[in-house]
Amino acid sequence: xxxxxxxxxxxxxxxxxxxxxxxxxxxxxxxxxxxxxxxxxxxxxxxxxxxxxxxxxxxxxxxxxxxxxxxxxxxxxxxxxxxxxxxxxxxxxxxxxxxxxxxxxxxxxxxxxxxxxxxxxxxxxxxxxxxxxxxxxxxxxxxxxxxxxxxxxxxxxxxxxxxxxxxxxxxxxxxxxxxxxxx
Amino acid sequence: xxxxxxxxxxxxxxxxxxxxxxxxxxxxxxxxxxxxxxxxxxxxxxxxxxxxxxxxxxxxxxxxxxxxxxxxxxxxxxxxxxxxxxxxxxxxxxxxxxxxxxxxxxxxxxxxxxxxxxxxxxxxxxxxxxxxxxxxxxxxxxxxxxxxxxxxxxxxxxxxxxxxxxxxxxxxxxxxxxxxxxxxxxxxxxxxxxxxxxxxxxxxxxxxxxxxxxxxxxxxxxxxxxxxxxxxxxxxxxxxxxxxxxxxxxxxxxxxxxxxxxxxxxxxxxxxxxxxxxxxxxxxxxxxxxxxxxxxxxxxxxxxxxxxxxxxxxxxxxxxxxxxxxxxxxxxxxxxxx
Numbered sequence: 001x002x003x004x005x006x007x008x009x010x011x012x013x014x015x016x017x018x019x020x021x022x023x024x025x026x027x028x029x030x031x032x033x034x035x036x037x038x039x040x041x042x043x044x045x046x047x048x049x050x051x052x053x054x055x056x057x058x059x060x061x062x063x064x065x066x067x068x069x070x071x072x073x074x075x076x077x078x079x080x081x082x083x084x085x086x087x088x089x090x091x092x093x094x095x096x097x098x099x100x101x102x103x104x105x106x107x108x109x110x111x112x113x114x115x116x117x118x119x120x121x122x123x124x125x126x127x128x129x130x131x132x133x134x135x136x137x138x139x140x141x142x143x144x145x146x147x148x149x150x151x152x153x154x155x156x157x158x159x160x161x162x163x164x165x166x167x168x169x170x171x172x173x174x175x176x177x178x179x180x181x182x183x
Numbered sequence: 184x185x186x187x188x189x190x191x192x193x194x195x196x197x198x199x200x201x202x203x204x205x206x207x208x209x210x211x212x213x214x215x216x217x218x219x220x221x222x223x224x225x226x227x228x229x230x231x232x233x234x235x236x237x238x239x240x241x242x243x244x245x246x247x248x249x250x251x252x253x254x255x256x257x258x259x260x261x262x263x264x265x266x267x268x269x270x271x272x273x274x275x276x277x278x279x280x281x282x283x284x285x286x287x288x289x290x291x292x293x294x295x296x297x298x299x300x301x302x303x304x305x306x307x308x309x310x311x312x313x314x315x316x317x318x319x320x321x322x323x324x325x326x327x328x329x330x331x332x333x334x335x336x337x338x339x340x341x342x343x344x345x346x347x348x349x350x351x352x353x354x355x356x357x358x359x360x361x362x363x364x365x366x367x368x369x370x371x372x373x374x375x376x377x378x379x380x381x382x383x384x385x386x387x388x389x390x391x392x393x394x395x396x397x398x399x400x401x402x403x404x405x406x407x408x409x410x411x412x413x414x415x416x417x418x419x420x421x422x423x424x425x426x427x428x429x430x431x432x433x434x435x436x437x438x439x440x441x442x443x444x445x446x447x448x449x450x451x452x453x454x455x456x457x458x459x460x461x462x463x464x465x466x467x468x469x470x471x472x473x474x475x476x477x478x479x480x481x482x483x484x485x486x487x488x489x490x491x492x493x494x495x496x497x498x499x500x501x502x503x504x505x506x507x508x509x510x511x512x513x514x515x516x517x518x519x520x521x
Contacts, residue, residue, distance in 0.1 A: 049324075050324050050325060057327055059329075059330075059333075059339075059343065061336070061339055061346065071304070073304075074304070074305055077307045077310075078307075081307065081310050081315060084312060084315050084316075085315055085318075085319060088315065088316055088319035088320075088323075089319050089322065089323060089326055090323075090326065090328070092329075135329045135333070135339075136329065137326075137327040137328070137329055138327075139325060139326060139327040140326040140327055140329075143322050143325045143326050144326075145351075147318065147319075147322060149353050151269070151310060152353060153269075153305035153307075154305050154355070155305065155355075156305075157352070157353065157354035157355075158352070158353040158354070159350060159351070159352055159353075160350065160351040160352075160353075161348065161349075161350050162348070162349055162350075162351070163346055163347070163348045164346070164347045164348075165339055165340075165343035165344075165345065165346055165347075166343055166345045166346075166347060167342065167343050167344075167345070168344060168345060168371075168375070168376065169419065169423075171423055172376065172377075172422065172423055172426050173377060174377060175377070175382070175426070175427060175430035176427050176430070177427070177430050177431055
């Protein structure tokens with residue numbers, strides 16, 4: 001397992017080089033130490049690379065990943081990859097659907113000079129996919145999104161919508177003015 | 184052989200190889216060295232030919248390509264070793280008979296050897312199900328579980344009433360940044376906050392269009408700061424200020440008129456006065472003319488009057504529907520004993 005992990009980590013370091021961004025060592029280390037919520041601690045099966053922090057994990061009620069590209073086949077493959085990764089990492093997949101494609105059409109003159117009646121039309125099609133997941137913790141979301149984003153193919157853009165749920169902060173729980181006299 | 188290594192053609196090849204993936208370069212470099220050592224004699228012969236042609240000849244001799252690697256691949260090999268990361272399509276390394284492109288006349292799409300269409304398109308050869316499972320196995324240790332006590336949405340909303348929504352964008356372009364990523368939307372239900380009647384009404388009045396009456400949700404959208412964290416802090420600050428201000432009662436709030444009221448109140452309304460007046464007149468056909476406090480309360484306490492009050496409130500607050508109008512008609516009939 002350790003060998004597999006180290007090989008995959010070295011593979012991922014190489015992938016960073018190939019993709020053109022060189023992450024500093026601190027960022028690589030950051031991956032290794034993520035925050036965990038004390039409520040759901042794992043057993044003693046933690047490798048030394050993972051560290052627990054006191055800070056509570058954020059909770060995302062909904063995580064929506066929308067990918068857009070010009071090639072439908074590429075998005076098909078990407079959807080398969082993202083859904084399989086979500087299932088393997090234990091995320092609850094709500095639904096993976098295909099919103100309507102957006103077509104941008106242009107009508108231009110065919111000739112450089114005169115011939116107004118003869119035009120040529122171009123169109124640009126943008127296909128989309130949306131994968132919605134519910135009830136994801138902050139650490140898991142960060143891991144999943146980083147994995148998904150590193151393997152995003154060329155020519156595909158992604159938009160992630162996160163809805164996090166929080167408690168009412170302490171300073172809003174009681175009014176300040178009950179102690180002092182009302183104006 | 185020292186001669187083969189210092190061959191100019193091979194030295195340039197070595198420079199190219201050092202830029203590629205470490206694993207792959209080693210295999211290909213070794214292969215090229217082994218092939219060149221066999222053909223060093225022919226290489227020397229072509230070199231003399233090239234130098235004979237002129238100084239211009241920087242051309243490398245065209246070597247014969249050997250057997251493609253795919254011929255020597257086992258069926259049960261580890262594919263994650265062949266394509267560990269995203270790489271372009273290499274026809275010699277992929278043992279599939281793939282064809283792509285517009286078909287030749289009365290023919291089939293072109294084969295994979297030297298096919299630019301296959302190289303142009305992004306491939307997922309590095310993300311086979313086996314590879315994905317391997318990656319996820321390694322990543323699982325960084326994931327945390329969702330707390331089992333919060334199975335349903337209602338429990339979530341009860342314990343964690345505030346919802347914060349933000350977006351992230353990943354795309355390639357002239358700039359990596361997307362200004363829409365700084366927008367933060369904060370949603371909270373007023374029923375989950377500690378507010379009394381006056382505070383609730385004041386909060387609704389202060390938030391104006393940010394409050395939705397149907398869902399009882401206050402939505403605060405902030406985009407005035409350049410960073411997401413700053414916008415989030417600003418949204419929380421606005422919520423805090425709204426909350427504390429709504430608990431305060433200012434001196435000028437005493438001057439609240441009927442026009443400022445959010446809901447229609449029947450007490451002290453023209454409708455109530457008219458009803459009283461009408462009832463008194465109905466009664467006073469044989470009785471005294473003075474109005475007493477006692478009779479006023481008595482009249483208002485009658486069930487028919489209460490019913491009329493309910494229908495009036497429903498009409499004014501909820502709007503005019505068939506059902507409401509029908510009930511109003513019944514109430515009026517009962518009031519006048521028709």
